[in-house]
Amino acid sequence: MNKRENCLRAIDFRYPERIPATISVSWPVWNIYRESLEEVAERYKHLFPGFRRGFIQYEKKGGVVHEERSFTDPFGCVWFFSIKGYQGQVVGHPLEDWSAWNTYSFPDPDEGLPVEGGGLIPWERVYESMDRAREAGELVVAGMPHGFFFQRLYYLRGFTNLMKDFVRKPPQIYELIEALTEYNLELVDRLLRYPEVDVVSFGDDLGTQTRMPISPSMFREFIFPGYHPIFSRVRSRGTRVRLHTDGHVAEVFDQLLEAGVSVLNIQDRVNGLENIARLKGKVCIDLDIDRQRLIPLGTPADIEVYVKEVIDTLGSERGGLMLYAEVHPPTPLENIVALAEALTKYTELGPRELPVVDPHG
Secondary structure (H helix, E strand, O other), X not given: OOHHHHXXXXXXXXXXXXXXXXXXXXXXXXXXXXXXXXXXXXXXXXXXXXXXXOOOOOOOOOOOOEEEEEEEOOOOOEEEEEEOOOOOEEEEXXXXXXXXXXXXXXXXXXXXXXXXXXXXXXXXXXXXXXXXXXXXXXXXXXXXXXXXXXXXXXXXXXHHHXXXXXXXXXXXXXXXXXXXXXXXXXXXXXHOOOOOOXXXXXXXXXXXXXXOOOOHHHHHHHHHHHHHXXXXXXXXXXXXXXXXXXOOOHHHHHHHHHHOOOEEEEXXXXXXXXXXXXXXXXXXXXXXXXXXXXXXXXXXXXXXHHHHHHHHHHOOOOXXXXXXXXXXXXXXXXHHXXXXXXXXXXXXXXOOOOOOOOOOO
């Protein structure tokens, strides 16, 4: 069973051989450990998809590299970046004043796929990347831009302005939501022109560290009406929907599933394993293992115990669980090794066949 088939079995609850797991290392961590970390990635290749020696470009100064640069994206949002390898933040909002709305337009969908904090990727390059995944036996993922909806709204308006819009409800906010929905549908349609898309992946950080910035009723009024038609378009083509969202989002789990999410990538600690366990069997949980405390500050023993606890709590031989771990400074190298060891040790389920179903009951 290749990696693609195993992932699809996990997503679709069809008895995978292994719980799919991925380690994603931030550029500053690579810049600290360099060849030592490359040896770890070579040893655990199944956990570091796409890694190959010599691919990562290092700076002369090891570790975190500070930089200051600005960039105006195709939406007219002005970004400021301060640390190499990390996303910036929007400091200039093209729709900060509603007077600009009458003459505002989204980028031309035919020009390419937008990248959060970047430009447009030509569609031929997008399709070529999916070609490479298919040829390598990997899951064919069509990636929508991170910050495609809720975040895009406050990138355009400014966060405080958007929160006021949700309370004051000017007519322009509904017009903007409708236009943004249509723009995203245009992008989805172009992604789905590729003949063999397994998953369309979306990213939109909806939560803060302890709660959501908007209530479930506000989510229902302003965000769900965009999510539902976009995700439904994907599902209508027989393709799965993956949603990544950082922060505490437990209050809208039900709405996310109702909107059509097939794979839900959420953070563990901020949502609580006990809350996440309510999703078991209802959606494929793509769990983001604690990158804030456990991975950078825990011990190797802590990491092993926690990975086992997660799998004991959320895992099933039927599938429905994937694991994702981001690594950021000041994570020690031994913690990365412990993470790779634990993800290798506890994710093995063994070869299994799909159960035979008696058509007569």
